[in-house]
Amino acid sequence: MSKxxxxxxxEMPELNTSSLPDxxxxxxxxxxxxxxxxxxxxxxxxxxxxxxxEIEKLxxxxxxxxxxxxxxxxxxxxxYGAAPRIQLNExxxxxxxxxxxxxxxxxxxxxxxxxxxxxxxxxxxxxQMGIVTxxxxxxxxxxxxxxxxxxxxxxxx
Amino acid sequence: xxxxxxxVPGLNQSSTADISFILLIFFLVTTSxxxxxxxxxxxxxxxxDAVEQEMKIKERNVMTVQVNKxxxxxVKNGVINRVIDIAELKDIAKxxxxxxxxxxxxxxxxxxxxxxxxxxxxxVKHVISLQTDRTTNYEIYFQVQxxxxxxxxxxxDAWARKTFGKHYADCDEKTEQPxxxxxxxxxxxxxxxxxxxxxx
Numbered sequence: 035m036s037k038x039x040x041x042x043x044x045e046m047p048e049l050n051t052s053s054l055p056d057x058x059x060x061x062x063x064x065x066x067x068x069x070x071x072x073x074x075x076x077x078x079x080x081x082x083x084x085x086x087x088e089i090e091k092l093x094x095x096x097x098x099x100x101x102x103x104x105x106x107x108x109x110x111x112x113x114y115g116a117a118p119r120i121q122l123n124e125x126x127x128x129x130x131x132x133x134x135x136x137x138x139x140x141x142x143x144x145x146x147x148x149x150x151x152x153x154x155x156x157x158x159x160x161x162q163m164g165i166v167t168x169x170x171x172x173x174x175x176x177x178x179x180x181x182x183x184x185x186x187x188x189x190x191x
Numbered sequence: 192x193x194x195x196x197x198x199v200p201g202l203n204q205s206s207t208a209d210i211s212f213i214l215l216i217f218f219l220v221t222t223s224x225x226x227x228x229x230x231x232x233x234x235x236x237x238x239x240d241a242v243e244q245e246m247k248i249k250e251r252n253v254m255t256v257q258v259n260k261x262x263x264x265x266v267k268n269g270v271i272n273r274v275i276d277i278a279e280l281k282d283i284a285k286x287x288x289x290x291x292x293x294x295x296x297x298x299x300x301x302x303x304x305x306x307x308x309x310x311x312x313x314x315v316k317h318v319i320s321l322q323t324d325r326t327t328n329y330e331i332y333f334q335v336q337x338x339x340x341x342x343x344x345x346x347x348d349a350w351a352r353k354t355f356g357k358h359y360a361d362c363d364e365k366t367e368q369p370x371x372x373x374x375x376x377x378x379x380x381x382x383x384x385x386x387x388x389x390x391x
Contacts, residue, residue: 051208052204054208055204055207055208055211058208058211058212058215059211061215062211062214062215062218065215065218065219065222066218068222069218069221069222082229083329083330083333083334085230085333085334085337086337086341087341087344088230088337088340088341088344089228089229089230090228090229090230090231091226091227091228092226092227092228092229095226095227098227100227152231154227154229155229157329158329159328159329159330159333160328160329160330161328161329162325162326162327162328162329163258163323163324163325163326163327163328163329163332164325164326166329166332167323167325170234170381171237173234174234174235174236174237175237177236177237179233179234179235179236180231180233180234181231181232181233181234182227182229182230182231182232183229183230183232183333183336184227184228184229185228185229185230185333185337186228187228
């Protein structure tokens with residue numbers, strides 16, 4: 035019977051933590067992979083409109099270039115005024131600069147991806163259509179015909 | 192001098208976990224996995240010597256949606272000609288696109304051969320012309336675009352359910368969805384900005 039009798043004093047076996055760093059490294063690598071650090075500082079205030087069922091997610095980030103349109107943020111108001119401006123990369127730009135922008139964006143893509151290029155227009159709700167139309171006309175001239183009106187999804191849908 | 196064989200002291204690795212934790216937390220914080228979303232559109236080709244093309248489209252096939260500077264939505268087609276509320280737009284558009292009752296004032300229905308399916312009777316020639324003013328609010332414009340998209344996708348969904356017995360989203364991406372898209376293909380034309388000439 036001594037087989038089953040407890041010894042009275044039992045010690046908790048020590049947990050082997052030697053594989054813990056490996057586990058954490060795996061998670062770390064995952065996050066390193068999916069991380070994309072914001073590469074441009076958005077200098078305009080953009081609150082995109084929201085829509086319901088028709089809003090689609092953009093699948094491949096590498097195909098997408100962004101054009102921001104909106105009133106300059108507070109710290110830039112003094113220089114640029116409060117009227118809506120276009121931002122390409124880091125800079126405020128005139129509509130005429132879009133063609134250059136499209137060309138340089140296209141240059142940085144793989145050959146096979148070039149026809150799939152998408153321009154995501156992040157436009158503030160309060161902007162008037164005039165500037166949007168100008169941008170669209172320039173995009174047509176630059177043959178960047180796939181556009182996305184960037185928008186969020188309504189909570190209720 | 193030495194004993195020849197020396198033992199390399201084992202490195203204490205107990206802090207590796209902590210270091211990687213710190214890195215992990217850094218990446219956790221900086222990660223933004225949010226994906227962009229929005230409403231996809233395709234712009235028409237730019238044709239530099241496009242002389243104002245004559246509208247050869249029959250009047251019954253055209254629906255004009257105008258959003259003026261006061262953000263009022265004015266709709267004109269064969270059966271309606273007035274300012275409407277945004278909530279009405281979808282149903283008006285659906286009736287216009289599908290023309291379910293074969294109304295002679297709404298787009299003509301014709302046989303249309305769809306690759307991979309066959310002939311369907313649909314309003315191939317309809318056009319929705321969307322016009323805005325330079326001072327129209329973008330938000331309203333977006334909502335109009337969204338409602339028109341919704342009209343199309345609801346019609347597609349209904350047709351897919353009738354024909355294939357399932358929702359459009361469940362149809363096969365390679366074979367069935369293009370057919371459904373062919374039946375109700377997106378014909379939203381954004382008029383050239385006229386009043387200020389073609390830019391430049």
